[in-house]
Amino acid sequence: MSIRVGIVGISGFGGGEALRLIASHPSFELVYAAGDGSAGSRLIDRFPGVPGKLAGLVIEKWPPETLPKLDLLFASLPTGASAEALARVPQEVRIVDIGGDHRYAEGWTYGLADIWPDRIRGQSRIANPGCFPAATLNTLAPLLAGGLIEPGNIVIDAKTGISGAGRGGGDSRFGYAESNENLQPYGLLTHVHMPEMATTIERLSGGKATGLVFTPHLVPMTRGVLVTLYCRGSATTEQCLDAARSFYADRPFVRVTDTPPQTKWATGSNLSFVSYAADPARNLVIAMGVVDNLGKGAAGQAVQNANLICGLPETAGLDGAPVWP
Template sequence: MNIRVGIVGISGFGGGEAMRLVACHPSFELVYAAGEGSAGSRLVERFPSVPAKLAEMVIEKWDPATLPKLDVLFVSLPTGASAEALARVPKDVKIVDIGGDHRYVDGWTYGLADVWPSQIEGRTRVANPGCFPAATLNALAPLLASKLIEPGNIVIDAKTGISGAGRGNGESKFGYAESNENLVPYGLLKHVHAPEIARTIERLSGGSAEGLVFTPHLVPMTRGILATIYCRGRATTEQCLDAARRFYEGRAFVRVTDKPPHTKWATGSNLSFISYAADPERNLVIAMGVVDNLGKGAAGQAVQNANLICGLPEASGLDGAAIWP
């Protein structure tokens, strides 16, 4: 099967990771690359290690009116930059929006692929979850579905690598001198991912997510997210682990571990690692979720969603091992 694929925002970190995965996909053929500041460049100028078959492809200026014939379009643009243009993409082109404009928007399916794969299959408009929700919600889903924790008053403490801030225009404030040996909280009380997390907690639990606290931090590493999540519940550690193993039985990308996960376990992969520690006497459950913010947190889950909407095996192009060390 030859599925014609385009990528918008290809010169950014998320778009570049999507290109890497599409280039190695057994059924996808990259035929269109688009950007803004990078328009007119050849892919090899932006990505010197690009496969030879794609090296001379020229990045076009993003304009939905000039799209070639495509089957699937991946869009990796900053939040607020894609809604208007994507409304003009022909209906027969399947879209996976890696950015934030279409999460929980009418007409778009929320693409939490490991939790709701059957709701994504065959859809034509899929909104990829954000990177922090990908790490957090995969860990919370089994507990909420099994009523092992209360949906309210959940506290999320999350750490992300610097690539989560995006590549920008080459003038990023997250350069080496600013980021090395530095730990920075940001987005306090108003992070763009908080409403998405709250909405999904309520969808999974049937209850209210009132009292949710989400605090992200930038840490001096390139890739990876660790979400440590504090919840109220009387479950034991083993009950939490058992619930997760049942919930994700047969799922390709979620690994339930007895010990706390490391961010490096997921580097360069679409894997999601989850674990738990609980003290029922203290009414406390700690859930932990790890993903690569550019993998499961962005392009990896986007390709997983594209596989589902195209009727392909879910793990197509995604079953490589993580990078170690």
Template sequence: MSIRIGIVGISGFGGGEAMRLVANHPSFELVYAAGEGSAGSRLVDRFPGVPARLAGLVIEKWDPAILPQLDLLFASLPTGSSAQALARVPREVRIVDIGGDHRYAEGWAYGLADVWPARIEGQARVANPGCFPAATLNALAPLLVNGLIEPGNIVIDAKTGISGAGRGGADNRFGFAESNENLAPYGLLQHVHMPEMASTIERLSGGNAAGLVFTPHLVPMTRGVLVTIYCRGSATTGQCLDAARRFYADRAFVRVTDTPPQTKWATGSNLSFVSYAADPKRNLVIAMGVVDNLGKGAAGQAIQNANLICGLPETAGLEGLPVWP
């Protein structure tokens, strides 16, 4: 029996990636696509490579009052754009919000799928983590749970590809001429992902994350997130790697590596790579994490969460290899 799927914001990068994954999912059937500027056009007009069975599906103007019969809805809308509308979606329609409006909101499970899968299973409302938290928290979780680092002394240096900014808007920083051959920090001190990272660090460790520092940088590549995280702790490199391997022993999508991970390893996939380097004499632990910002950082983890919600194998529709080169 197929599960009837809708995608809101399908013309954006996150929504388009969700469509690509849903189209190849063994149990999902895409029956509803919605957007704003793209409303009225067919999927094939926006995505010429879409499968023939989906080519004629017309993108509708997003209106939660006139949804067709759906089992699950993916919402990929800019932060600040989904809370009021999704509140009007009937309760029987399960939702995975890829945007930022419901992370740690009342009534919504936080969808950090590789760390807390049991908290997502069977839920009706799941908030997908942001791309930076996906890379950061997967790398930190084994260290925090095992008390190998201090939760109040964490500095995150993050790099992201241009697609992390989304497809919409007219901000010239994200055009080719401005971003090519350029490296730029942004969102200093008050980035939108700070609260969810701090809250999760505190829940994993039982400590206080008041000293968290996070600086993201925009790099001239299309996809990928790399985080280098500086922590205080007396663990060795081997202890960190062993803790991560135990923590993720039965998790399909997290790969613990002896060497520092690279963004290319994850491109086009739902994989998350983590690694560590430590110097006990300096009380220093460096954690590293890599994800594809549109995969594990958005649509890939959303599909993983949907699988957990629907009682499907967690890997359904997500077992494709990364794109290389």
């Protein structure tokens, strides 16, 4: 079965990672690539290592009304840039929006694929979670669903590689000279990922996410997200690990580890690693999660969602091992 696929925003990091995964996907055929800044160039001009069968594909501008015949469209655009345009895409074209405009928007399904796959199957409009929510929510879900922690007063301390800011970052802080040998907090109190994390915490727990604190930090590496989550709960470490192993028993991409996870474990993959350490005497649970911000945090989960909505094996095109070292 060949599914005709397009990518909008192909020149960015998320779009480029989607290209890498789709190029070797057993059922997806990339027939359309679009990007405003790169329109008119061939894929091989932007991605010299692209497979020969895609080398000559020309990147186009993308008025939605002039899309070729597509079965599936991946949109990887900055937050604020996709809502109006994607509303003009024909309804018969299934869409996975890697950007932030449609998370918990009416008419769109929130694509937290490892936790709610059955809600995603067969849908036509999927909003991909952000990279920080992907790491955070996969880590918290077993504890919230099992009532092992309180949904309020969760503190999220997050570290991310520079590619999470997008290509160029749009900010001098993300240049090499500013980020190398440096550690920077940013997005304090008002980060764009806060609402989707709070909403999902409440849906998983049935409680209120009041008191949620989230502080991301930029670290001088290219890829990866590590979240350390401080929660209130009287569970033991083993109870937390057992809850996660049970919760993810039949899920192909989540690994529960006895030791704290490391970002390099996930590099170039769609894997999500979770682990826990608890001190019941202090009513404290520390939960830790790792994803590749361009993999599970963006294009990897987008392909996983696309597999679900297209009725394909969930792992199609995503079986590759992480890059190591």
